[in-house]
Amino acid sequence: xxxxxxxxxxxxxxxxxxxxxxxxxxxxxxxxxxxxxxxxxxxxxxxxxxxxxxxxxxxxxxxxxxxxxxxxxxxxxxxxxxxxxxxxxxxxxxxxxxxxxxxxxxxxxxxxxxxxxxxxxxxxxxxxxxxxxxxxxxxxxxxxxxxxxxxxxxxxxxxxxxxxxxxxxxxxxxxxxxxxxxxxxxxxxxxxxxxxxxxxxxxxxxxxxxxxxxxxxxxxxxxxxxxxxxxxxxxxxxxxxxxxxxxxxxxxxxxxxxxxxxxxxxxxxxxxxxxxxxxxxxxxxxxxxxxxxxxxxxxxxxxxxxxxxxxxxxxxxxxxxxxxxxxxxxxxxxxxxxxx
Numbered sequence: 001x002x003x004x005x006x007x008x009x010x011x012x013x014x015x016x017x018x019x020x021x022x023x024x025x026x027x028x029x030x031x032x033x034x035x036x037x038x039x040x041x042x043x044x045x046x047x048x049x050x051x052x053x054x055x056x057x058x059x060x061x062x063x064x065x066x067x068x069x070x071x072x073x074x075x076x077x078x079x080x081x082x083x084x085x086x087x088x089x090x091x092x093x094x095x096x097x098x099x100x101x102x103x104x105x106x107x108x109x110x111x112x113x114x115x116x117x118x119x120x121x122x123x124x125x126x127x128x129x130x131x132x133x134x135x136x137x138x139x140x141x142x143x144x145x146x147x148x149x150x151x152x153x154x155x156x157x158x159x160x161x162x163x164x165x166x167x168x169x170x171x172x173x174x175x176x177x178x179x180x181x182x183x184x185x186x187x188x189x190x191x192x193x194x195x196x197x198x199x200x201x202x203x204x205x206x207x208x209x210x211x212x213x214x215x216x217x218x219x220x221x222x223x224x225x226x227x228x229x230x231x232x233x234x235x236x237x238x239x240x241x242x243x244x245x246x247x248x249x250x251x252x253x254x255x256x257x258x259x260x261x262x263x264x265x266x267x268x269x270x271x272x273x274x275x276x277x278x279x280x281x282x283x284x285x286x287x288x289x290x291x292x293x294x295x296x297x298x299x300x301x302x303x304x305x306x307x308x309x310x311x312x313x314x315x316x317x318x319x320x321x322x323x324x325x326x327x328x329x330x331x332x333x334x335x336x337x338x339x340x
Contacts, residue, residue, distance in 0.1 A: 005064045008038060012068050016075045025079050029072045039065050106339045110208060110327055113315040114191055117210055120234050124227065126189040126212065131174030133193055137164055139173040143294045144251040157197035159205075167195035171211040172251060172308060178213075179295035184302045185216040191311070204324050208311035215287065215297065215304030221254070224284055224305040228258055232281075236263040236318065243278065252285025252306055264320075272320070279317060282309035 012032045019025035032038050042061045049057045107115070118128065131139075137148075146153055159167040174190035191210040199205055214223070225244060232240035240263060244256040260281045262273035269275040284307035289299040312324055319338065321327065326334050 005060055008032070009064060009067060009071075013071050016072055019075070019079065021083060022076070022079055025072070025076055032068055033065065033072070039068065104339075106335065108327075108335065109315045109319055109321070109338045110311055112338065113318060114208065114210070114311050116235065117309075117311065117314070118189065118191065120231055121189045121212060124187075124230070126187050129174050129178050129188050129190050130192050131168070131171065131177055131190060133168055133195075134161065134165055135168040135173045137166060139176050140166060140168050140170070143176045143291070144172055145288050145290045145294075146250045150250060159195050159197060168192075169196050170194055170308065171209045172306070175211060175213045175306065176291070176295060179215065179292075179297060184297060184304075186304070187214050187216075188212070204312065204328065206328075207324070209308055210311055211306065211308040213287070213304060213306045215292070215302055217302055219286075219303045219305060221256075221286060221305065224286075224307065228282075228284070228307070232260045235314065236260060239266060241267070244284075247283060247285075249283060249285055251288050251291050253288045255283065255285035258282045258284055258307070260317075263317075281314065281317065282307055284308070 012028070015028045015031070016025055019028055030037060034040065039061060042064075043058070046054055046058060046061075122128070140158075141150075141153060142148070158169050161167065171190040171192045171194060174192070175188065178188050178190075179186060189210060189212050192208065193206060194209045195206050196203075197205060214227075221244075225242060228242045232242050239261070241261045243259050243261075245259065247255045247257040249255040257280055259278040261267040262270060262277050262279055264270050264272045265277065267277035269277050273279050284305060287304040287306050292299040292302065292304070312327055315321065315327065316324065
């Protein structure tokens, strides 16, 4: 076996110096010193060398390996230094340039109002209960005194999933679930998403409601209005007042629509309240006897009131938003206006 160590040395050093980066240099090193490299192959082929020449041949190959390892190591330091210099140059920061202004996120107006409502009513002793969004017809309608042939079903356009299950149209279904599990006294708040087939500037197929329920001995309509007065003063302004107007809901009797004095004009009349000085905000009433009976609560001993409001509607009134779709379009220009 012929060995021209000088020729191999010159060729290996020339290729290593021509390597553009660490990866290329590694490939050159493996070409000569790797397990299948030229120098390694020389050592593996020593059996073909006559016995008397093997010591000298082996020494020459080992010297070549040591020399190439030192050369590759030196070249590797140069390549790494060059790569580091290039990396630092590309990552250099010009400290004389003006800084970028940080952008801070904020809560969505619906979330802000939801949290505020929860704080208000929890301060009055209400507990929070969140029911499922996919409800049975029984909890969404029948248990709330709305049987299959009741005309009140026409008041709501419902998304049915099957004959038995639907996307809930109101969070009142959660009141039934809680009353089935718990005897009075009950003071609960049920926030969540609801779904109705309705879509215009003031209605959305998906929106958020917050239902409230109080059941105990000697509960009257006066208790309802007192609680709503406190809600209006805390949510809108210290001078806000409420008024009750007769209405109809199948699960309350008597039923009322609740108006709040316009915070924009103080009740004097303006475009927001259409000149009336009042704005409708929610529906309420005394819990129907049949609803209490459906939940196993004695209506001769206990009475209660219930109320329900659209969180988007409260947000629109509080912040002067004139189109409900603004709350779902995620336009950053709109959302950035709601900051603490």
